[in-house]
Amino acid sequence: MTNILGIETSCDETSAAIVQNGRIVLSNIISSQIDIHKKFGGVVPEIAARIHLNVISQIVDQALTTASMNFNDINSIAVTCGPGLVGALLVGVSYAKTLAFVLNKPIIAVNHIAGHICANYLENDFEPPFICCVISGGHTNLIYVSDYDSFEILGRTRDDAIGEAYDKVARVLGLNYPGGPAIDNLAKLGDMHAIKFPQALPDGLDFSFSGIKSSVINFAHKNELTDELKKDIAASFQFSVAQIVLKKTFAACKLKSCKKIALAGGVASNSYLRKIFEIECQNQNCKLQIPKNIFCTDNAAMIAAAGYFCGQNAGLNLNAIPNLKLE
Amino acid sequence: MIYISLSEIDTKKIARIIAKNSERGNIFCLEGELGSGKTFFVKEFAYAIGIKDYVSSPTFSIINEYHGPINLYHFDAYRISSIDEMEYTNYEDYFYGDGICIIEWATIIKEIIPDFAKWIYFSKDLSRGENYRSIKIID
Numbered sequence A: 001m002t003n004i005l006g007i008e009t010s011c012d013e014t015s016a017a018i019v020q021n022g023r024i025v026l027s028n029i030i031s032s033q034i035d036i037h038k039k040f041g042g043v044v045p046e047i048a049a050r051i052h053l054n055v056i057s058q059i060v061d062q063a064l065t066t067a068s069m070n071f072n073d074i075n076s077i078a079v080t081c082g083p084g085l086v087g088a089l090l091v092g093v094s095y096a097k098t099l100a101f102v103l104n105k106p107i108i109a110v111n112h113i114a115g116h117i118c119a120n121y122l123e124n125d126f127e128p129p130f131i132c133c134v135i136s137g138g139h140t141n142l143i144y145v146s147d148y149d150s151f152e153i154l155g156r157t158r159d160d161a162i163g164e165a166y167d168k169v170a171r172v173l174g175l176n177y178p179g180g181p182a183i184d185n186l187a188k189l190g191d192m193h194a195i196k197f198p199q200a201l202p203d204g205l206d207f208s209f210s211g212i213k214s215s216v217i218n219f220a221h222k223n224e225l226t227d228e229l230k231k232d233i234a235a236s237f238q239f240s241v242a243q244i245v246l247k248k249t250f251a252a253c254k255l256k257s258c259k260k261i262a263l264a265g266g267v268a269s270n271s272y273l274r275k276i277f278e279i280e281c282q283n284q285n286c287k288l289q290i291p292k293n294i295f296c297t298d299n300a301a302m303i304a305a306a307g308y309f310c311g312q313n314a315g316l317n318l319n320a321i322p323n324l325k326l327e
Numbered sequence B: 001m002i003y004i005s006l007s008e009i010d011t012k013k014i015a016r017i018i019a020k021n022s023e024r025g026n027i028f029c030l031e032g033e034l035g036s037g038k039t040f041f042v043k044e045f046a047y048a049i050g051i052k053d054y055v056s057s058p059t060f061s062i063i064n065e066y067h068g069p070i071n072l073y074h075f076d077a078y079r080i081s082s083i084d085e086m087e088y089t090n091y092e093d094y095f096y097g098d099g100i101c102i103i104e105w106a107t108i109i110k111e112i113i114p115d116f117a118k119w120i121y122f123s124k125d126l127s128r129g130e131n132y133r134s135i136k137i138i139d
Helices: A036-040 A046-050 A052-066 A086-103 A112-121 A162-172 A179-187 A210-222 A227-256 A271-283 A301-310 B008-020 B038-048 B083-089 B091-095 B106-112
Strands: A003-008 A015-020 A024-030 A076-082 A107-111 A130-135 A140-147 A150-156 A260-264 A287-289 A312-314 B002-005 B027-031 B063-066 B072-076 B100-104 B118-124 B133-138
Touching (some): A015 A052, A015 A301, A024 A052, A086 B083, A107 A301, A112 A260, A112 A301, A140 A227, A150 A227, A179 A227, A210 A227, A227 A271, A271 A287, B002 B008, B008 B133, B027 B038, B038 B100, B038 B118, B072 B091, B083 B091
Parallel strands (some): A003 A076, A076 A107, B027 B100, B027 B118
Antiparallel strands (some): A130 A140, A140 A150, B063 B072
């Protein structure tokens, strides 16, 4: 049995998790999900949720406690070393290296995107090969996962990431941050065919979301934004975006003669996307795998899983690599 | 200097003119509402200075780094809610380094922008068409 402690600090979330054999989640603690004020007492400025340094020790301790373990039960430490913000990454990397040195345990370097992909192995027996559509605030990639440690990027965004388009459209509609869930909820009340927004489909398997973003913004500025119209805009925007993702993903399946699809990343928790992927996969006789919502957002369980399946053994000279590539 | 763009091709030309007149150590601050073409401008600017990588939006990552004959550091302060968060980007190494920095939504982090930065303002005017942009550069 291999117990891996995963640590993730690449962006906004501080997270630690313990995962057995890359699939069984014993704990998965994420900073934004706990009430820091309540948990640790005292006055913590609001920004603390983003200041990894202030919370990382407590998060790691809580991951151990929840799993009913201590450091001796851990076989190795997996940490995100990129891509991400250098200062944020360095907190996790330095913490992992210190633990590895003190405990004399091996350290495994993990690519954050590989982490999102490996979220699909958590709590099930899903296996490669498959086409993985990684969709989040910062990433929009179509990846052919031919084996646990073999990734081929088939398509990527040429401008805005999908989650970014959601957030910016949400802002124009006056919805709260994060925009993804807000649009998802509002869209349920609207008519998805009310407005025809353009579905940009660049050549090959690349994505583009800048055009639809601008077109929604222009539409919103030219019309009086009643509550009814906002619902229709949200639904129509979401419909167009989903069509783009669907078309490109199935084109990737055709290219690779692959009948297995996985979604990953924060936007994979969008209820409409999940639904239309389920329907389309049934129609096309494909197997669909989507992580639980909690494993779609940035989290350390996926990093521990990636440490098990495709991490790189690293030494104490491991460094943060802000623009780390997957291939 | 004010440029008027009526199409993506116009914006491309304007980006190339500004790129041709730029040099190492320059910082360009881009301001303009959502969808006014800031990221598109950076894409063409990058192409003009010989960057071969894909240029995509740094809204989420806050900084994207591109290597070429002159390195380009593409920042986006859209998500920044406190200057402290900029510390995570190691921004001083970039602002005072030997590449070119382009910063979208720079007003949000105005207090750390060096005085020598040039500001470029993008404005839309829907009454003149969806593709109309005025691009004003202030040295």
